[in-house]
Structure formats: C-alpha cells, structure tokens
Amino acid sequence: MEQKINIAITTFSNEDSAVACSRNLIQKKLVACAQVSGPIRSFYQWESKILEDQEWRLVLKFSGSNERVVREEVMKSHEYDSPQWIYWDADTNESYGKWVNAEG
Template identity: 45%
Template sequence: MNPADPKIAIGWTTAPQREVAESIGRALVDQKLVACAQVTGPVTSIYRWQSKLCQEEEFRLILKFSANRQEAVRDALLALHPYDTPQWIVTLADSSSTDYAAWVGGG
C-alpha cells in the first residue's frame, strides 16, 4: 500500500440474527461507507452483562473500509445496530495488495 494512501481498517461487530448482520452490512455498503461486509456464523458468545453470565448465538459482521471513514462507519453502525452496547472493534491492516487497497479506498 502506498504510504500516502489511507490505510485499510477492519471492523468487527456481532448481531443477534443473520438477517440483522446482513441488513447492517448492506446499508453500510449502500452508503459507500464500507467496501465490503462479510457475515459469518453462527458463533457462540459467552459474556457477562449487567452482572449476569450470558451465552448467546450471534453472527459476526466484518467490515473493510478506508481508515479515514472510521468515525462515519462507527456512527452509522451505532445508529443501525439493535444492541444497547454493540461490539465495535477496529484494527488497521499493516499491509495489503495495491489493487485491493485502491478498491477499498474507492468505497
């Protein structure tokens, strides 16, 4: 990736149903905030919420986007997501192919 180009960001969240994850992903791609949305699962999530141990089936939504869109992606995701406190974790790719970076950067 050219250092002058924005880095690729990869964000993760989960949703309670596949249809919800797909709907969020479709909306973010349609709004040209992300280049790609991938839904995987189901996955089993074990966590503590409001002092209670929980175990739920969820679907993982992986989003790839230009790092300079990070705030806009987060804001749109939070507006679309049904959870009170959705998981939102973002990391930057250390490297990628030039063509792929250009495609992600184009939204």
C-alpha cells in the same frame, strides 16, 4: 507496495440485522466489503451474569477516513445496548488496498 485499510468487527443477535446493516453500508458507499458469518457462540459477562448467546459476526473493510461515519451508521442500526465496535488499521497488498480505499 503495501496499502492501509481499516477493518472493523461487530456482532448482531440475528442474521437479518447483520445483513441489513451490511447492505445499508454498501449502498451508502461507506464500506468496500461487508462479510456476515454465523451463527457463532458468544460467551460474556453482563450485569454480573455469565451468558451464552448465538450471534452473527459482521466484518467490515473500509477506508481509514471513513471510520467515524461507519461507526455512527452501525450504532444507529444496532439493537444492543452496548454494541461491540472493534477496529484497527491493517496493511494489505497494493491492489486490494487501492480497491478498498476507492470503494469505501
């Protein structure tokens, strides 16, 4: 039987910030899993300029009931003026979904 979980993605300008955010969310039991990867190359438009930066991606997995509080916690610790926050509901296998929903 499938289970529903939430997945969210954001980026940070450096690894230390991404790791600190991950640890904070795990310690507060708001997410079951936080994965930091990078560096990645990001290309984007900001104030009518095309920019390229090195960033660190943070992927979070958590219970659907926690989305608002997880988002607020991430935004409090974020250094960007307009931080990325993309999340969606995902189907997963029963054992993994039960673990995510129990832990975060």
